[in-house]
Amino acid sequence: MLRIGLCVLYTAYALGANPVQADVGAAQTTLAGDMRKLVFLEQPEDLPTVGLTDMAGADRSLAEWQGQWVVLNFWATWCAPCRKEMPSLDRLAVTAADMGVAVVTVATGRNPPAAITRFFDDIGVKNLPVLLDPKSGLARQMGVFGLPLTVILDPKGREVARLIGDAEWDSADARAMLAALTAP
Secondary structure, eight states: OHHHHHHHHHHHHHHHOOHHHHHHHHHHTTOOGGGGGOEEEEEEEEOOOOOEEOTTSOEEOGGGGTTSEEEEEEEOTTOHHHHHHHHHHHHHHHHHGGGTEEEEEEEESSOOHHHHHHHHHHHTOOSOOEEEETTOHHHHHTTOOSSSEEEEEOTTSEEEEEEESOOOTTSHHHHHHHHHHHOO
């Protein structure tokens, strides 16, 4: 009888295990440097569905990146800390792809495409996709009250963590956290 009880208990634990939470737990143990500002949620949260566009005006959705981890950065051309942070996100985009991590930026508020292009040219950014949230609909619904703000999305497209302010996203500390999140 004890054996049956233990089998039932073990099966319940196995079926109830949440691999994403296990990844989050491992990632939390690695937080150092700028990544200490990263706050993990107790439970992943679904994102609101708000229409975004790309620089050409085509409709885009964050659902395009489901199936991989996403470093989602909210920024604006007028934001000085964004100017400082953006090159590290650009460098991360190149190296994180090997880990199954995408880096996606959302220019929130009034950011004309010509100003975004100038901003990226001025600071040497070449590898980041830009989504536009011109009326800040997504930012408002996600509680983005200051810039920059970076959100980590799990492969199901849910928010698992956020970091308020700028950070060196290509630092060893950031790479260690992302490696822990994406470990098999």
